[in-house]
Amino acid sequence: MNFTISVEQKAIQLSIIEFCKTELNNNVWERDKLNLFPRDLWHKCAGQKLTGLAIGTEYGGAGLDPISTILAMEAFGYGCEDGGLSFSVAAHLFATVIPIWKYASEEQKSKLLPSLCSGKKHGANAITEDENGSDVFNMNTTAIKHNDGYILNGTKTYITNGSEADTILVYALTDKEKGFFGGITPFIIDTKTNGFSVEKIFNKMGLKTCIMSQLKFDNVFVPKENILNHVGSGATIFSYSMDWERIGIAALHVGVMQKLIEQVITFAQNRQSQGESLSKKQVIAHRISDMKVRLEASRLLTYKAAAGIEIDKSNTLNASIAKVFVSESLIKTATETMHIFGAKGYLIEYDIERTVRDSLASTIYSGTSEIQRNIISKYLEL
Ligand SMILES: Cc1cc2nc3c(=O)[nH]c(=O)nc-3n(C[C@H](O)[C@H](O)[C@H](O)COP(=O)(O)OP(=O)(O)OC[C@H]3O[C@@H](n4cnc5c(N)ncnc54)[C@H](O)[C@@H]3O)c2cc1C
Incomplete structure (x- = not known):
């Protein structure tokens, strides 16, 4: 067991703390009061590769191993006084970008990861529904097979980055009988797709600079190429x-x-x-x-x-x-x-x-x- 942080890991931490101090921490209370997502600062975070820390350099990520990624996040939490901004980056990286990196086909990765890592595209993950929060796999959003793809219907709620997102990882029921055991499928959805809409933006107690939304999928057609991994892998x-x-x-x-x-x-x-x-x-x-x-x-x-x-x-x-x-x-x-x-x-x-x-x-x-x-x-x- 070795608890020593390497010279390289320490250098990454110090540069993130310096970046936060010089670039992110002005007027936080003001944007918190106004519920403003600081899009310009999001792009600055992406410029530091915070949006792609663990992702391979071949896709535009920082190529950090898991411990270095976690040490970098610790420095980000220490340095960044805007808790909504750091939360937005974390949700994008951990619940959208990393599962795509781990489970997508090579074609999907080459198409999606460079823009998600560079911050050009903003990611969200949508599983929670109003009727079943903690009982997360007991969902009502369905994906029914249609021609060469699926038709999605349902509403997802409390979605971090939802209204800001370009790419959403949406979990839908493809087989009610199987449910948790192979009946849930993850779909990668472009928010420009017909039938997708932002129904509501929530006003919350904290993390006010990070936008939380309710999203509606109304007969959204998703080609089968947009399934992450395979049917039932949700x-x-x-x-x-x-x-x-x-x-x-x-x-x-x-x-x-x-x-x-x-x-x-x-x-x-x-x-x-x-x-x-x-x-x-x-x-x-x-x-x-x-x-x-x-x-x-x-x-x-x-x-x-x-x-x-x-x-x-x-x-x-x-x-x-x-x-x-x-x-x-x-x-x-x-x-x-x-x-x-x-x-x-x-x-x-x-x-x-x-x-x-x-x-x-x-x-x-x-x-x-x-x-x-x-x-x-x-x-x-x-
Ligand atoms: C800031 C924030 C960001 C979020 N971001 C996202 C996101 O990006 N994507 C997304 O999909 N969701 C997101 N969520 C939703 C979040 O995952 C749910 O709020 C959470 O899973 C709880 O669901 P719920 O709010 O419906 O509470 P409920 O499930 O209704 O729970 C109410 C209470 O009952 C307890 N409870 C419920 N079931 C059980 C049980 N089986 N055993 C013991 N106790 C139980 C809970 O612990 C809780 O105290 C976010 C929520 C917040 C607050």
Whole structure:
């Protein structure tokens, strides 16, 4: 076991942090207030290859191995003060681009990956439906065979990047009898296709610079060439993409927690109460020490899960353990930081309140905490 970060990995992290500082962090509170997706900054992120970190260089990606990808995401989470923007990049990379890279035919990869990696095209993945969120494979969206393709009908909801997307990975039911066991198929859909529409854009509590939409597929014809992998491969591909997404977003959160701890330490050392700094009060010092314990445990769980990508057959278990622990740690760390900052933590100008709002959805998306615990219980044969 070796926990040393290589010189190359450290250099990548430092250059991402510098990029975030100089290019991404101006006026975040303003676009957060206005629910604005910063398209120009998205393209800047793509220019740094953040939209294609793990993808082979032959397709325009950065060609990083899984651990280097996860370390890069940690730096992105640390450096980028716009939690909506980093979330948008992560959803694009982990739930759309990576499954295409892993499962698409060579022809599909050559056609799709260069523009998805360069940021020219924006990706989304659509599985959730209003009637069945956590019961994700019990879907109503259908794909019925028609001539040389399929006709899709249904509505997908809470889709990150949905209205911004050019390419959507949509999961639809092709065989009701088989359901989870070979009855779900992933389709790659160009949003210019007839019958596709954005039904609604949601107003949410946090991650406000990342647009979340409801999408309608009304008799959308999809040629069979747009099936990802093969008919019925949906459950396998979705689970694979969720393993990556859970670990990748956990890495973002580790970066955010690192930043919060640095902020809270500086604040507690400088804020005076009864003739001494807050950091000298044991009750505060212990709270911050607990944050550090949660951060380091989160980091180790995330690195362990990253090390298992493509190698460990039970990596879904590692991904779920990391997801549930890191997201719950993030929320605890963000709310504790707000508390130690006192009223300043509650004010928009100090940014902590935005981090609290951004953090709260982390135990809901990519499978709720209950669903992660269900997965863990299954591995424990409970
Ligand atoms: C910020 C954000 C971004 C998202 N992005 C996307 C996206 O890009 N693409 C996409 O397809 N979806 C996306 N989603 C949807 C997300 O995956 C779902 O919200 C999530 O799976 C939960 O579904 P639900 O909201 O319908 O809650 P429900 O499934 O209705 O759950 C309600 C509550 O009941 C609990 N519960 C439900 N079933 C069980 C069970 N079997 N055992 C124990 N507890 C249970 C849940 O844990 C939860 O606490 C996003 C959601 C958010 C908040």
